[in-house]
Amino acid sequence: MAQEIQNAIQDPIIRVRDITVQFGATRVLDGLNLDVKRGEILGFVGPSGAGKSVLTRTIIGLVPKVAGSIEVFGVDLDASNTAQRRNVERRWGVLFQQGALFSSLTVRQNIQFPMREYLRVSQRLMDEITMAKLAMVGLKPEVAERFPSELSGGMIKRVALARALSLDPDLVFLDEPTSGLDPIGAGDFDDLVRTLQRTLGLTVFMVTHDLDSLYTACDRIAVLGNGKIIAAGSIADMQASQHPWLRQYFHGKRARAVVT
Amino acid sequence: MSGDPKLERIAKGNALALCATGTWTASFAPVLERIVADAEKLAGSPQSIFIDVSEVAKLDTFGAWLIERLRRSLTQGAVEAQIAGLSANYSSLVDEVRRVRATPVVDSSTITITGMLEQIGRAVAGIAGTVAGLVDMLGAVLAAVARTLIHPRSFRLTSTVHHLEQVCWRAVPIVVLITFLIGCIIAQQGIFHFRRFGADIFVVDMLGVLVLREIGVLLVAIMVAGRSGSAYTAELGSMKMREEIDALRTMGFDPIEVLVLPRMLALVLALPILAFLGAMAALYGGGLVAWLYGGVDPEAFLLRLRDAISIDHFIVGIVKAPVMAAVIGIVACVEGLAVQGSAESLGQHTTASVVKGIFFVIVMDGVFAIFFASIGM
Numbered sequence: 001m002a003q004e005i006q007n008a009i010q011d012p013i014i015r016v017r018d019i020t021v022q023f024g025a026t027r028v029l030d031g032l033n034l035d036v037k038r039g040e041i042l043g044f045v046g047p048s049g050a051g052k053s054v055l056t057r058t059i060i061g062l063v064p065k066v067a068g069s070i071e072v073f074g075v076d077l078d079a080s081n082t083a084q085r086r087n088v089e090r091r092w093g094v095l096f097q098q099g100a101l102f103s104s105l106t107v108r109q110n111i112q113f114p115m116r117e118y119l120r121v122s123q124r125l126m127d128e129i130t131m132a133k134l135a136m137v138g139l140k141p142e143v144a145e146r147f148p149s150e151l152s153g154g155m156i157k158r159v160a161l162a163r164a165l166s167l168d169p170d171l172v173f174l175d176e177p178t179s180g181l182d183p184i185g186a187g188d189f190d191d192l193v194r195t196l197q198r199t200l201g202l203t204v205f206m207v208t209h210d211l212d213s214l215y216t217a218c219d220r221i222a223v224l225g226n227g228k229i230i231a232a233g234s235i236a237d238m239q240a241s242q243h244p245w246l247r248q249y250f251h252g253k254r255a256r257a258v259v260t
Numbered sequence: 261m262s263g264d265p266k267l268e269r270i271a272k273g274n275a276l277a278l279c280a281t282g283t284w285t286a287s288f289a290p291v292l293e294r295i296v297a298d299a300e301k302l303a304g305s306p307q308s309i310f311i312d313v314s315e316v317a318k319l320d321t322f323g324a325w326l327i328e329r330l331r332r333s334l335t336q337g338a339v340e341a342q343i344a345g346l347s348a349n350y351s352s353l354v355d356e357v358r359r360v361r362a363t364p365v366v367d368s369s370t371i372t373i374t375g376m377l378e379q380i381g382r383a384v385a386g387i388a389g390t391v392a393g394l395v396d397m398l399g400a401v402l403a404a405v406a407r408t409l410i411h412p413r414s415f416r417l418t419s420t421v422h423h424l425e426q427v428c429w430r431a432v433p434i435v436v437l438i439t440f441l442i443g444c445i446i447a448q449q450g451i452f453h454f455r456r457f458g459a460d461i462f463v464v465d466m467l468g469v470l471v472l473r474e475i476g477v478l479l480v481a482i483m484v485a486g487r488s489g490s491a492y493t494a495e496l497g498s499m500k501m502r503e504e505i506d507a508l509r510t511m512g513f514d515p516i517e518v519l520v521l522p523r524m525l526a527l528v529l530a531l532p533i534l535a536f537l538g539a540m541a542a543l544y545g546g547g548l549v550a551w552l553y554g555g556v557d558p559e560a561f562l563l564r565l566r567d568a569i570s571i572d573h574f575i576v577g578i579v580k581a582p583v584m585a586a587v588i589g590i591v592a593c594v595e596g597l598a599v600q601g602s603a604e605s606l607g608q609h610t611t612a613s614v615v616k617g618i619f620f621v622i623v624m625d626g627v628f629a630i631f632f633a634s635i636g637m
């Protein structure tokens with residue numbers, strides 16, 4: 001009972017309980033538990049192939065799970081009906097690793113796509129909001145009429161973020177947002193995520209490999225290993241951890257370069 | 261906890277206050293847009309106006325922008341509208357949208373007569389480009405063949421066999437089925453109409469000549485253009501989109517040699533085989549119908565067939581097959597390598613590959629018909 005009250009006060013925006021995901025005979029996630037609190041930026045790390053993307057895709061419903069429950073905004077996604085689910089989906093935005101922009105639409109049409117489907121507003125307002133979103137992610141208005149094939153890697157990430165934010169979601173999933181960006185671009189992107197998180201009051205779930213992102217952008221870090229969360233806490237907790245993989249990750253050659 | 265958004269007008273002496281209340285978020289965007297459009301009509305009033313947002317329960321980009329838009333349209337001449345009562349939580353959001361320049365997006369795609377003429381001109385000029393592209397690819401393929409003949413070790417046997425399986429072996433069931441049915445239909449129609457003149461038996465002549473000279477190879481070529489030509493274009497196109505072809509080139513490989521040549525060779529080998537099988541299936545189907553529907557027993561059918569056709573008919577048909585295969589292959593590879601970055605472009609080029617492939621196959625068939633007629637075959 002006391003535990004339940006405690007949970008209610010903390011108000012996790014995502015609550016994952018005993019999730020098991022299996023592909024054939026390989027068990028990728030094995031009874032995993034995770035809470036994401038309202039308003040935080042959670043950095044999600046782990047070795048390559050540990051199932052970070054799988055967990056993200058399981059939460060957003062792209063990968064079926066064998067067991068366990070997922071609650072987002074207090075709605076159990078398995079027990080919800082279509083309308084409830086639609087409502088949850090409207091309140092989250094997803095930035096895919098490769099951007100996943102619609103290649104046959106311009107940047108403007110890409111950003112307006114969710115608005116067109118979900119909101120009945122005038123073209124003028126959609127155009128203005130598009131310009132606002134582009135400015136927020138640090139792109140010039142001229143970019144609006146370009147096609148995704150005419151954009152650089154960093155611009156694709158920014159446009160994809162603008163599209164993820166187009167309905168002003170409460171929660172965004174970022175799958176390796178800084179991969180493939182140069183260090184300056186990656187740093188800018190981290191700042192951008194931080195700024196947007198502050199201005200829009202976002203909760204951010206960020207899968208990343210980038211140590212800089214963990215140090216500069218994230219409030220809390222969760223580490224995935226052997227299909228479970230092996231550690232969760234602040235960057236200081238991570239550094240103090242005695243887990244062999246964590247020690248290597250946070251005290252290895254590259255980590256020292258970041259800290260100093 | 262939060263209700264529908266409202267904007268109340270309260271006169272305060274000389275000034276007018278617009279008090280925003282409720283939830284100013286994306287979910288209420290249609291309502292908000294009407295409210296703001298309504299309030300914008302106040303523009304030009306001499307009073308000084310301030311927009312009070314202290315009672316707003318929730319604000320996001322949509323709400324913040326609409327408030328900012330209202331402030332801009334109410335600011336005219338000496339009168340400046342101001343936003344008041346902004347809480348610390350939302351001030352950064354409002355600052356953010358304040359930086360936005362609302363540049364109107366100009367849609368330049370209006371249809372004019374000159375524009376239409378321009379498009380026609382471009383399309384006509386494009387035909388020359390298409391032909392040049394095909395000749396270019398033909399030259400590149402022949403050059404690759406020559407290089408392979410000089411250095412036979414650079415030939416990709418595994419790849420060729422793989423494509424041969426895809427375009428030949430796996431195509432056999434559908435090709436045989438369709439040509440069988442067409443053979444049945446030709447025989448049935450022939451018997452139905454010839455019977456009136458008592459000329460039932462001539463259906464065998466018609467079937468033999470038609471199937472071996474024309475229908476067999478033409479039908480199979482059209483099917484292969486639809487089945488394998490489109491697959492080639494889609495494969496090469498998606499490789500082009502993912503920069504795989506550029507990767508090959510930087511490693512010192514010639515994409516023509518690595519990708520196009522094995523596909524072309526597989527197709528050139530496959531089409532004669534498929535055309536032969538197709539012709540046999542059509543004759544079998546025709547014979548079956550002639551027996552069951554027309555009463556021509558198999559023995560009589562075979563005897564008649566032997567008299568009606570010569571090896572020339574078969575040669576005329578089968579000689580066309582490799583040439584048609586080459587045409588289909590070249591069209592498919594040119595279209596595949598012309599794919600640009602988008603999924604839409606991939607679709608357009610795959611469609612173009614099939615349409616052009618079938619068109620050129622029929623044109624080639626006509627050319628061959630003239631040729632064989634003039635040499636008396």
